[in-house]
Amino acid sequence: MICYLFSEPLYFLFTSGVPALLYYAYIPTTFIALFLGIYVYRNGKHLLFNKLFFVICILFSLWTISTLIEWTNIHSGLILFVWSFAGIISGLIAILSVYFIYVFLEKKNLTTSIKSILILAISPVILLSPTSLNLSGFDINACDAFKFWWLPYKIYYTLLGMMAMIWIFVLMARKYRVSTVDMKKQIILMGTGIEFFLSLFFIWTSYTYYLTQIGVDSDSRLEMYGLLGMVIFLIYIGILMVRFKVFNTKLIATQALVWTSIILISSQFFFIQTNINKVLTGLTLIVFSVVGWLIVRSVKKEIRQRQEIEHLLKIKSEFIDIVSHQLRTPVSVIKGMASMLKEGDLDNQPKEKRDEFIAGIYEKSEKLADILNDILKAAELDMDNFSFTPANIKPINLSQLVKGIFDDLFSLAQAKKLNYQINISPEIANLNVMTDESFLKHVFQNITDNAIKYSRDGGSTTVDLSKEKDFFICKIIDSGIGIPEDQKDRLFEKFFRAKNAVDVHAYGTGLGLFIAKKIVEAHHGGKIWFDSTIGKGTTFYIKLPIAKQV
Amino acid sequence: MKTKTFFKDYFFSLILVASIIVVSIFSFYRFIIKQDYIVSYEGKCEITSNNCFLECDNDSCTENHYYSKMQKYAPDLYNECGKDITDCANANICLPNDQKCSITYCDPENDGDTCKKATPSESAILNDEQSSSTNNTIKL
Numbered sequence: 001m002i003c004y005l006f007s008e009p010l011y012f013l014f015t016s017g018v019p020a021l022l023y024y025a026y027i028p029t030t031f032i033a034l035f036l037g038i039y040v041y042r043n044g045k046h047l048l049f050n051k052l053f054f055v056i057c058i059l060f061s062l063w064t065i066s067t068l069i070e071w072t073n074i075h076s077g078l079i080l081f082v083w084s085f086a087g088i089i090s091g092l093i094a095i096l097s098v099y100f101i102y103v104f105l106e107k108k109n110l111t112t113s114i115k116s117i118l119i120l121a122i123s124p125v126i127l128l129s130p131t132s133l134n135l136s137g138f139d140i141n142a143c144d145a146f147k148f149w150w151l152p153y154k155i156y157y158t159l160l161g162m163m164a165m166i167w168i169f170v171l172m173a174r175k176y177r178v179s180t181v182d183m184k185k186q187i188i189l190m191g192t193g194i195e196f197f198l199s200l201f202f203i204w205t206s207y208t209y210y211l212t213q214i215g216v217d218s219d220s221r222l223e224m225y226g227l228l229g230m231v232i233f234l235i236y237i238g239i240l241m242v243r244f245k246v247f248n249t250k251l252i253a254t255q256a257l258v259w260t261s262i263i264l265i266s267s268q269f270f271f272i273q274t275n276i277n278k279v280l281t282g283l284t285l286i287v288f289s290v291v292g293w294l295i296v297r298s299v300k301k302e303i304r305q306r307q308e309i310e311h312l313l314k315i316k317s318e319f320i321d322i323v324s325h326q327l328r329t330p331v332s333v334i335k336g337m338a339s340m341l342k343e344g345d346l347d348n349q350p351k352e353k354r355d356e357f358i359a360g361i362y363e364k365s366e367k368l369a370d371i372l373n374d375i376l377k378a379a380e381l382d383m384d385n386f387s388f389t390p391a392n393i394k395p396i397n398l399s400q401l402v403k404g405i406f407d408d409l410f411s412l413a414q415a416k417k418l419n420y421q422i423n424i425s426p427e428i429a430n431l432n433v434m435t436d437e438s439f440l441k442h443v444f445q446n447i448t449d450n451a452i453k454y455s456r457d458g459g460s461t462t463v464d465l466s467k468e469k470d471f472f473i474c475k476i477i478d479s480g481i482g483i484p485e486d487q488k489d490r491l492f493e494k495f496f497r498a499k500n501a502v503d504v505h506a507y508g509t510g511l512g513l514f515i516a517k518k519i520v521e522a523h524h525g526g527k528i529w530f531d532s533t534i535g536k537g538t539t540f541y542i543k544l545p546i547a548k549q550v
Numbered sequence: 551m552k553t554k555t556f557f558k559d560y561f562f563s564l565i566l567v568a569s570i571i572v573v574s575i576f577s578f579y580r581f582i583i584k585q586d587y588i589v590s591y592e593g594k595c596e597i598t599s600n601n602c603f604l605e606c607d608n609d610s611c612t613e614n615h616y617y618s619k620m621q622k623y624a625p626d627l628y629n630e631c632g633k634d635i636t637d638c639a640n641a642n643i644c645l646p647n648d649q650k651c652s653i654t655y656c657d658p659e660n661d662g663d664t665c666k667k668a669t670p671s672e673s674a675i676l677n678d679e680q681s682s683s684t685n686n687t688i689k690l
């Protein structure tokens with residue numbers, strides 16, 4: 001059946017029978033919501049919080065598009081079909097808003113039992129949507145669907161929305177009391193935004209629908225303005241993204257402003273009529289887009305430079321920290337011991353005692369030399385295209401090199417009563433790697449030494465050398481303290497040491513892994529990576545190319 | 551193993567998506583294919599014989615029209631009139647084969663001033679006017 005309020009719409013959406021303001025209000029809001037949702041999702045595909053925001057934006061966009069279709073179309077079957085989803089979309093927005101706020105506040109996923117409650121709450125809305133309890137017929141004169149006489153379906157999903165609002169308020173209020181000042185600000189922004197959105201979305205639409213039903217309002221056009229809550233919510237989300245970096249995005253205020261302005265200027269095409277206005281708006285849009293792009297590019301460049309400076313300052317401070325702690329301690333010990341020898345304080349002591357002091361000075365000097373070597377090596381390797389000096393590259397038997405280092409560190413492992421093992425696949429016994437031996441030795445020495453150092457007494461350390469196609473694969477497995485999840489990304493950075501490593505062993509420059517990575521990657525196809533579970537241990541993998549046999 | 555983890559992580563999402571797909575198919579079948587719903591509209595009403603609903607066509611109510619409230623089952627209406635019922639005489643009556651059909655006239659006790667039935671003198675004038683007019687709507 002067709003109703004005859006409007007003419008047949010173009011592309012299911014555009015007809016001259018509805019107010020232009022409807023398009024101006026709905027289409028830009030939909031675009032901004034979609035743009036923000038996609039932007040947030042692309043910047044953190046793995047984050048649940050980002051995924052939930054993306055889904056809410058998609059649902060909101062579906063709601064606006066389906067509402068536009070309901071308003072502008074004249075075919076009863078199509079209108080009823082699209083209208084039948086209104087409850088599902090609204091119900092999903094309600095439960096996902098609770099889920100979204102929970103993840104925002106608690107930084108963790110909902111428990112299975114709460115998820116089950118939410119699914120149970122939404123299931124009647126989904127299951128009853130195609131039935132007459134939702135929509136029973138079509139009014140040709142008003143071009144509207146009509147509903148079961150006492151509206152149980154609509155009342156149910158509206159109540160679901162109101163329950164969501166109360167639930168969110170309780171969650172926010174409870175968290176607010178125990179939050180930091182920064183988090184409190186975020187809670188206020190997020191809370192106000194989402195409550196505005198839900199209240200206009202559920203309460204306003206129900207109230208205007210009620211006014212229409214009792215005849216106070218001639219049609220349900222006021223219901224359209226329920227989407228304005230989303231505009232407020234998106235503005236608050238924008239502030240949270242720019243100011244507090246929620247969603248782990250790097251959206252800058254300039255970028256947000258430029259994109260919003262472009263969408264708003266573009267949306268004017270939906271209601272301007274004259275050609276001259278269309279041309280002028282088109283020109284404004286082009287000029288603004290170009291200028292906006294240039295501004296965003298320049299601001300991004302400035303931010304990048306600032307971040308680089310901040311990074312360099314951080315490295316500098318870490319370097320000073322290393323120098324002040326790692327160098328000063330052995331120097332002080334050497335100075336103290338040498339001074340005692342010089343002043344003759346040990347003249348009356350037995351020879352063994354003096355030898356002990358001399359051995360101490362020697363040991364600390366070795367440590368100092370190690371630190372200086374690390375710093376010099378790091379400086380040498382800290383170039384974009386580091387490569388070995390050609391004259392120093394020779395075929396080296398990797399099995400022998402790894403076995404040699406394993407044996408050198410045996411006493412260290414024995415002191416910790418470790419189950420210390422090496423497995424070398426027989427097929428690689430005669431295979432070589434083209435390398436600078438002194439550099440490569442440093443890699444295996446450093447990682448095996450770390451594996452022993454960070455393994456618990458009585459634990460295990462295993463070195464496993466095998467081949468995969470044209471590469472050696474060396475696994476160095478320890479039963480140590482593991483690497484904290486939030487510090488894994490920084491492990492190969494210069495001067496970086498994981499916090500739990502510093503707690504266990506105060507001594508260390510934080511250069512070993514940085515040097516190892518640079519050396520391994522200087523080999524063609526060379527790669528170093530790791531798997532680690534906190535408290536259980538770490539496995540380092542080193543992949544090196546097998547030299548072609550002549 | 552990966553499949554198992556995927557199902558564990560996305561169990562609830564999968565239930566939701568699957569149920570929404572199923573009900574979408576049902577809705578599509580009901581509203582688009584089977585057209586299983588009631589259609590409501592303003593039917594023709596003769597004030598000479600029935601109490602009709604009165605609706606003003608302008609603010610000063612100098613022009614108005616009368617109607618009865620019609621409800622018909624969409625497939626019946628489609629078979630009798632096609633997509634557009636504007637000039638379809640069968641849309642204004644209930645036929646014996648109609649599965650669901652109702653005509654509601656105005657009830658002066660409940661609907662009050664919105665009801666109108668012609669007095670005998672008005673009926674006589676209207677009958678004269680009607681015989682010379684082919685208009686579908688009846689105006690006073």
